[in-house]
Amino acid sequence: xxxxxxxxxxxxxxxxxxxxxxxxxxxxxxxxxxxxxxxxxxxxxxxxxxxxxxxxxxxxxxxxxxxxxxxxxxxxxxxxxxxxxxxxxxxxxxxxxxxxxxxxxxxxxxxxxxxxxxxxxxxxxxxxxxxxxxxxxxxxxxxxxxxxxxxxxxxxxxxxxxxxxxxxxxxxxxxxxxxxxxxxxxxxxxxxxxxxxxxxxxxxxxxxxxxxxxxxxxxxxxxxxxxxxxxxxxxxxxxxxxxxxxxxxxxxxxxxxxxxxxxxxxxxxxxxxxxxxxxxxxxxxxxxxxxxxxxxxxxxxxxxxxxxxxxxxxx
Amino acid sequence: xxxxxxxxxxxxxxxxxxxxxxxxxxxxxxxxxxxxxxxxxxxxxxxxxxxxxxxxxxxxxxxxxxxxxxxxxxxxxxxxxxxxxxxxxxxxxxxxxxxxxxxxxxxxxxxxxxxxxxxxxxxxxxxxxxxxxxxxxxxxxxxxxxxxxxxxxxxxxxxxxxxxxxxxxxxxxxxxxxxxxxxxxxxxxxxxxxxxxxxxxxxxxxxxxxxxxxxxxxxxxxxxxxxxxxxxxxxxxxxxxxxxxxxxxxxxxxxxxxxxxxxxxxxxxxxxxxxxx
Numbered sequence: 042x043x044x045x046x047x048x049x050x051x052x053x054x055x056x057x058x059x060x061x062x063x064x065x066x067x068x069x070x071x072x073x074x075x076x077x078x079x080x081x082x083x084x085x086x087x088x089x090x091x092x093x094x095x096x097x098x099x100x101x102x103x104x105x106x107x108x109x110x111x112x113x114x115x116x117x118x119x120x121x122x123x124x125x126x127x128x129x130x131x132x133x134x135x136x137x138x139x140x141x142x143x144x145x146x147x148x149x150x151x152x153x154x155x156x157x158x159x160x161x162x163x164x165x166x167x168x169x170x171x172x173x174x175x176x177x178x179x180x181x182x183x184x185x186x187x188x189x190x191x192x193x194x195x196x197x198x199x200x201x202x203x204x205x206x207x208x209x210x211x212x213x214x215x216x217x218x219x220x221x222x223x224x225x226x227x228x229x230x231x232x233x234x235x236x237x238x239x240x241x242x243x244x245x246x247x248x249x250x251x252x253x254x255x256x257x258x259x260x261x262x263x264x265x266x267x268x269x270x271x272x273x274x275x276x277x278x279x280x281x282x283x284x285x286x287x288x289x290x291x292x293x294x295x296x297x298x299x300x301x302x303x304x305x306x307x308x309x310x311x312x313x314x315x316x317x318x319x320x321x322x323x324x325x326x327x328x329x330x331x332x333x334x335x336x337x338x339x340x341x342x343x344x345x346x347x348x349x350x351x352x353x354x355x356x
Numbered sequence: 357x358x359x360x361x362x363x364x365x366x367x368x369x370x371x372x373x374x375x376x377x378x379x380x381x382x383x384x385x386x387x388x389x390x391x392x393x394x395x396x397x398x399x400x401x402x403x404x405x406x407x408x409x410x411x412x413x414x415x416x417x418x419x420x421x422x423x424x425x426x427x428x429x430x431x432x433x434x435x436x437x438x439x440x441x442x443x444x445x446x447x448x449x450x451x452x453x454x455x456x457x458x459x460x461x462x463x464x465x466x467x468x469x470x471x472x473x474x475x476x477x478x479x480x481x482x483x484x485x486x487x488x489x490x491x492x493x494x495x496x497x498x499x500x501x502x503x504x505x506x507x508x509x510x511x512x513x514x515x516x517x518x519x520x521x522x523x524x525x526x527x528x529x530x531x532x533x534x535x536x537x538x539x540x541x542x543x544x545x546x547x548x549x550x551x552x553x554x555x556x557x558x559x560x561x562x563x564x565x566x567x568x569x570x571x572x573x574x575x576x577x578x579x580x581x582x583x584x585x586x587x588x589x590x591x592x593x594x595x596x597x598x599x600x601x602x603x604x605x606x607x608x609x610x611x612x613x614x615x616x617x618x619x620x621x622x623x624x625x626x627x628x629x630x631x632x633x
Contacts, residue, residue, distance in 0.1 A: 089455075093630075111357070111460075129377060139457065141369045144357075
């Protein structure tokens with residue numbers, strides 16, 4: 042769906058994006074993360090042809106934008122971070138205008154569906170100048186998906202929404218993804234990216250420093266994992282039994298509650314469970330503390346770690 | 357769907373939105389009202405002055421002249437609107453959103469142009485009704501060259517609008533586009549007046565300074581004849597007054613070339629500047 046090759050953008054002395062190679066597959070929800078000024082918006086603008094790259098190429102649906110400008114634009118829906126609307130129009134008129142631009146068949150039905158989906162149908166005849174930030178954001182999303190695009194590029198899609206709005210939009214994204222729509226989401230709200238995205242790309246100082254699934258990123262960023270165990274009853278010498286396991290680094294606790302630190306190369310809960318059963322214990326609960334995306338993001342960007350090889354493949 | 361079919365749709369849809377926004381707004385009507393008042397006041401004042409000075413009213417074009425003053429002011433207003441059309445939309449960010457969709461630089465610029473030209477037709481219709489009523493009330497008729505100039509005025513508006521769009525594409529900020537447009541149009545008008553005045557002076561009585569001034573103005577005028585949107589209309593007016601059909605058609609063709617060149621330049625500049633705020 043999206044492929045960039047050596048994509049670079051320089052503004053004078055400043056390199057906003059450098060040698061960016063990303064690959065978004067059909068049907069994926071791809072999260073694009075990075076601190077402020079990392080080059081996310083510049084990248085999105087280059088994907089859409091609104092900024093000319095200094096070097097490199099962008100391919101959408103396997104084609105360069107110049108080879109089929111209108112055809113490609115008709116298959117892409119875009120929501121920008123800030124909502125720039127014609128404030129002298131109503132929501133209905135606004136969507137109708139874009140519906141006519143995209144030459145959608147049965148515009149009225151489609152507008153009704155989108156306004157209903159985003160819960161804006163009761164305010165469709167009000168001027169957009171009177172809309173709240175959240176409503177404007179939802180209308181922007183409705184506009185981005187009005188023409189039933191194959192690829193949707195979203196920049197901070199939930200930044201102005203309240204918790205209900207966030208859930209509403211998250212559910213819509215998941216639903217639409219189930220129908221085969223591909224999403225490219227750039228966001229600062231890491232918890233949302235973590236919940237929604239299949240794969241994540243992290244951009245730092247204009248360079249892609251990580252691109253993988255969330256679980257792989259966690260695995261590659263941490264050397265140890267902490268597992269909390271609750272037993273039905275204390276088991277004699279369980280500390281020694283668990284410490285003897287080759288992957289265990291440390292065991293703490295003596296009663297029915299234990300904390301075990303293991304290597305992070307794989308999930309060892311099954312092995313630990315078997316060892317406890319072998320020692321005569323009954324496991325009531327076992328919880329693995331995983332690194333959150335926020336922790337991974339901070340680790341990668343603050344320490345400027347790169348998890349990509351020079352060729353762009355994951356390490 | 358072909359590229360031109362996509363472009364045509366984008367031109368049509370964007371022009372329609374802008375046109376409806378203009379027609380539903382108050383701005384156009386307020387400006388037209390002020391222009392009508394100004395031209396009516398101007399024509400009455402000239403008539404009264406004639407009566408006071410000469411004891412009689414002897415105007416060659418009592419209705420046609422104020423009508424063309426109206427058309428000129430309206431065309432200038434639309435040129436000014438064009439000058440802010442692109443820069444304002446760029447500043448507001450709505451331009452960026454349009455370009456997420458199936459709109460390219462050429463279709464956008466042509467959409468803006470078409471909208472302003474259609475607005476001019478609305479202005480022309482209002483002006484015709486206004487002056488027809490004035491003619492009925494005063495029993496003063498339109499002169500014979502009225503329709504020739506009426507057609508010419510469409511091309512004056514076309515040049516003014518293209519000039520405004522060109523400045524708008526080039527300007528970084530809305531305010532620069534407005535100031536630049538007003539300054540240049542004022543300069544062209546003042547220059548045209550000064551040049552006409554100095555050329556009308558009898559050659560025998562000129563001082564050396566005036567001879568040099570005349571020479572400089574005449575040479576600058578050669579350049580301004582090509583860059584001023586007003587010059588094409590003036591050439592057409594002269595052709596109409598002389599009954600020179602060939603020159604009249606040439607002024608129309610050159611207006612079209614001027615419009616095309618400026619719109620083409622606007623597209624190129626627009627492409628380079630991009631749509632970002």
